[in-house]
Amino acid sequence: MSNKHQQTDVILIGAGIMSATLGALLKQVAPNMNIKVFERLEGAGEESSNEWNNAGTGHSSLCELNYTNEMPDGSIDIAKAIKVNEEYQVSKQFWSYLVDSNLLRNPQEFIMSLPHMSLVQGEKNVTFLKNRFKALSNNPLFEGMDFSDDPEKLKEWIPLIMNGRTIDQPIAATKIDSGTDVNFGALTRKLFTHLENEDVAVHYKHQVDEMKRADDGSWELKIRDLEQDRLEYHRAKFVFIGAGGGSLHLLQKSGIPEGKSIGGFPVSGLFLVCHKKEIVEQHYAKVYGKAPVGAPPMSVPHLDTRFIDNKASLFFGPFAGFSPKFLKTGSNLDLVTSVKPNNLITMAAAGVKNMSLTKYLISEVMLSKEQRMEALREFVPDAKSEDWELVTAGQRVQVIKDTENGKGTLQFGTEVISSADGSIAALLGASPGASTSVSVMLEVLKRCFPNKIKEWEPKFKEMIPSYGISMLENPELIRELEHSTRKSLSLEHKKPEYTA
Structure with missing residues (x-):
């Protein structure tokens, strides 16, 4: 492979939300970095990131009961809920920065304000939800959450669910208006349009067949142009595998010990x-x-x-x-x-x-x-x-x-596997995935570019004001960021007009 290759700094495999996010971050902190993207399908965001292939939930633990576990003593462990919520806040901050910088336009095309609710039935489940509400509502990240076990109130909140319902057991719900619906497919496509405007070479209908480490530690990739039915050879100092379910096979092809087993x-x-x-x-x-x-x-x-x-x-x-x-x-x-x-x-x-x-x-x-x-x-x-x-x-x-x-x-969950020398990383797993993409890709940068992080930190803080700060210890910052991101992303607590 080494006798005829095209040299680049970074290769991103897969044109989903993760590669889009990593590319966008890198272009902000290192604008002169040469980046190439290779995607097997015809366009960006066609697999897991596509709007018809996921639930579109801006995962922030506002409604997902599996992020809060009931302990043997009846208390509620909210550690994971806090982590997921904080990571989603990071994503919203980065998207807001891109919108405010005119690098992404029309945010309402990829994110909408939408109440998030949890609904349970049965005495045991209602008790759990009430305890969960108490544990979360005292936390500034979950400010504004309401609880009700009154069927009449629930009819106001969720008329379609309550219409025709026989109330023969306790029923309860929590509601918070600061939730979102996210079209990750649209967001992914917008990010790739931005990357192409930043001279990132995006190659669709290109499949990575093989990869191996070169003597100098870089990576040599054999890539098949599916449209022209020809082979290409590329070399990069850093490779990111963000190919959704396809990442595991590519990780195995790399042969790194961290991917074994x-x-x-x-x-x-x-x-x-x-x-x-x-x-x-x-x-x-x-x-x-x-x-x-x-x-x-x-x-x-x-x-x-x-x-x-x-x-x-x-x-x-x-x-x-x-x-x-x-x-x-x-x-x-x-x-x-x-x-x-x-x-x-x-x-x-x-x-x-x-x-x-x-x-x-x-x-x-x-x-x-x-x-x-x-x-x-x-x-x-x-x-x-x-x-x-x-x-x-x-x-x-x-x-x-x-x-x-x-x-x-x-x-x-979502997991990053990276080599000891930081020359290659792969993203595996599923939910909350896309919602936490910015935090996950920041983790990739820390692991794989450790010598650059100090240099890049000022830009990180400009793009993500909470970077390096405990949001829980700064409730006023949480409120400020909630206000600013809602303004930047055109999020309003009102029901939009429905289009048939």
């Missing part, structure tokens, strides 16, 4: 979607419930208002399922070919540990549309099958690794 478990999903205006107009929130016993965290049921291409619709789901593909456009051999001698034991251990999860996913696959409608009717009692259609969501690959909890532990 890492495995992946694919989870697919489906949403029920309603476009009917008279139904859509009755609901204005993201309403999250509790996941069924045995379900993965990403399968928490929720009924969401979504704004895509200036049109409002309702999403319900996700219904989890199993497919051996690692990408929606992947191969049925993805799972099999990801099993290597160095991760075989880890994968086998995960298989034994997660038999109940596998059975659950297969049972979800076997559901008929009417069975899925019955699940929807737990949220919307009057839902009619003809008003809803099934949409296949994107594939997610959960990380499997050996931890202190034993071999083959299934990880739910």
